[in-house]
Structures are given as structure tokens and as C-alpha cells.
Amino acid sequence: MVLKIRDVSKSYPSRSGKTQVLQDISLSLGAGESLALTGDSGSGKSTLLHLAAALEGFDSGEITIGDTQLSTLGEAGRARLRQSQVSIVFQQFNLIPSLTVESNLSLHARIADRRDTGWEQRLVNQLGLSELLHRFPDQLSGGQQQRVAIGRAMALRPALLLADEPTGNLDETASEAVMELMLDLLKDSRAALFLVTHSDAIAGRLDRRLYLRKGRVS
16 A cells, blocks of 8 residues: 555644544555545645645554654654655645746756656656746746646656645646646556545546545545
8 A cells, every 4th residue: 555544633722622623534545546535625635635745743543655654753754755755736836936847847856866857758748848848937827837746746756646636726628638647647657646626527537536524534
């Protein structure tokens, strides 16, 4: 398994003591598999994704990525895990405005000392970015920026790709095109995809779907 979540609960401090966001969540995801997490706004979808990305701690249970239990890692260990095994695509493209498309694409892989120029070129070709490499983010459409963000995440060759509403800022046509490209890349890389979405159409394209309601999955 690439990702295993077992009996994980998460709460936040509140005036009344604490607010329970997630309760006894369990799921697993293997190499090459894709899983959509849907649910109402505020149901905890993004929180669960952040836990899987080792961006936040949790109250109880265990999350394992590959052979590594997140509860055994400090902040430096979690950062190394994100550099080596996990990539994230957000709704906001989060490209560096002062860098060209080419530099944005290679940024995370260069930081992690995992740059593979051959794989990068395949990403450029498959994502249709060849004519855009020397442009800056503000010279791109929303769909083009999201393609760059996906390429940047995949350049790391992650075992696990996490995506939080990756087409939320795109129109229907651009959303469909971006999802098609993402799923094609996953077939080539055998990465596992854990995707949060409010779209039934997008959720229906993935291998499995879970619904989060009142902090529990079904």
C-alpha cells in the first residue's frame, strides 16, 4: 500500500474545549489507484488531505506512507517525506510569479535533488507545455497554470499525489482536459492519487469514491 490511514481522529481547540473534525477514519490506497473524497463544505475533506500530506498532526490512529509511520517523524522527517514521496496539487496554482514555466516545473525536483530531465521532457510533451516554457505564470490561462502545477508535482516522481479541488478554479472544458492529463500521467508513473473534489463528474472518473459526512467516511 502507498497510503494507509487507520482509525485516525482529528480535533481543533475551540471555546467549548475542542471541535471534532475527523473521527476514526480508515482507508487505503495502492500504487496506480485513484480515490476521490467528496462531501459537504466544511466536512473535513481538506483536513484529511493535509494529514495525509504530513502537513498537520492528528490526535489518534496512524497514517503510513510506504513503510513510514507519520507519527514517528518530526518536522524535518515530514519535510523529507514530502520531498521524496508525496506531491500536492492545490486549487490555487501556487506558481512562483518570478519564475518561468520551465523553472516552475523543475522547482520541487531540484530542491529535492531528484531532477530527471528526461522525465521532465515527457511531462512537457504530455501536458502540451512546449510552447510555454519561457512564459511567466501571469502570461498563462488558468488551465495552463494548472497544467504547470501538475507537471511540477509529477516531476518529483512521487509515490503519492494529493490533489485538493485541483479543477475548482477552472471552467468545465478546462477541468475535463486537466483531469484527462492527470489521469494519463498517473498511468505512466504508477503513482497513487488521493483527490478531494465537490464534483460528481470528476469523482466518477476515479477508481473509488468515499463520502465524508460529519467526520466519518462512507
